[in-house]
Amino acid sequence: MASFFAALLSSLDIALLLFIIAIGLNIIFGVLNIVNFAHGALYMLGAYVGYSCIVMLGMPFWLAIIVAPFAAVILAIFIERCMLRFxxxxDVSDSLLLTFALMLIINESIRLIWGTGIYIIDPPNLLTGTFSFWGIKYPKYSVFVIVMGLLCLAILWWGFNRTRLGRVVRAAAMDRDMAQLVCINTKFVITAVFAFGAWLAAAGGVIAAPMRAIDPGMGDKIIIESFIIVVIGGLGNFSGTLIGAMVLGLIHGFGGRYFPEINLLLPFIGMALVLLFKPYGLMGGRHK
Structure with a gap:
């Protein structure tokens, strides 16, 4: 039972970290109808800028989580205003090729600025060490990740379902022309949504840095995991992103502990099974 519970806790922190990152990708798809291949590169940019803020500038970790992602926000605003809106x-293939090219450009730019070395961010003193309960030692930082994931989930759910801003975003996503007729500045909304998705990706990069080494390949890994999540849950579906993240978290948590030999294959097997029986995702519907 202790081993099972440890795997469950491990699954939970992985799932909620992936949710923070993947929800930005799914929000962008839901509003802009664009699959953003550059999302992983923005996640990586957040991690590298966070490293520079914390290690080179001496910024507190808590402040870096908020400040560092704005580098990705500025870049995202430039990308949306100068490239994506055209x-x-x-055809959807044009946006796919454009964001794929942007991913390569951002990745190479990061290599030029920070090099190809591997960097590590230590968690703040408050989050070092472990908690002990029920015979299990669990890292304090993992508890922090779970709390941040739940906080992100609660704020986003409240924002989209209980605020005027959320209704404006949903209106722009459903019918841009009609939204403009009721005096909604859809161009601003679209830019803001893309920038917010980039902020979530980059914030996820800063949060993930003490758990995962910062290296030039981290963006490629996370974009694959993010796409697996949105495919499992359903493109453009908020609840589906959470379910997809939980499924992938369970695959990683239990697969790494009980099936280490095939752990790398399990996410793709899970995605393939969902595509076979639920082609539009567990919570998705047919997109016209």
């Missing part, structure tokens, strides 16, 4: 009404 491909909204074109």
């Amino acid at each position: 491909v909204y009404n074109r």
Whole structure:
């Protein structure tokens, strides 16, 4: 039972970290109808800028989580205003190729600035060490990740379902022309949503840095995991993102403990099974 509970806790912190990152990707798809391949590169940018803020500038970790992602926000605003808005009404392959090219450009730019070395951010003193309960030692930082994931989930759910801003975003996502007729500045909303998705990705990079080494390949890994999540849960579906993250977290948590030999294959097997029986995801519907 102790081993099972340890795997469950491990699954939970992995799932909620992945939720923070993948929800930005799914929000962007839901509003802009664009699959953003550059999302993983923005996650990596957040991690590297966070490293520079904490290690080089001496910024407190708590402040870096808020400040460092704004580098990705500035870049995202430039990308949306100067590039993406010209491909909204074109074939979906154009936006896919554009964001894929942007991913390569951002990745190479990060390598030029920070090099190809591996960096590590130590968690703040308050979050070092472990908690002991029921015979299990659990890292304090993992508890912090779970709390941040739940906080992100609660704020986003409240924001989209209980505020005027959430209704504005949903209106722009459902029918841009009609939203404009009721005096909603859809261009601003779209830019803000893309920037917010980038902020979530970069914030996830800062939060993940003490758990995962910062290296030039981290963006490629996370974009694959994010796509697995949105495929499992359903493109553009908020609840589906949470369910997809939980499924992938359970696969990683229990697969790494009980099936280490095939752990790398399990997420793809899970995604393939969902595509076979639920092609639009567990919570998704047919997109027209």
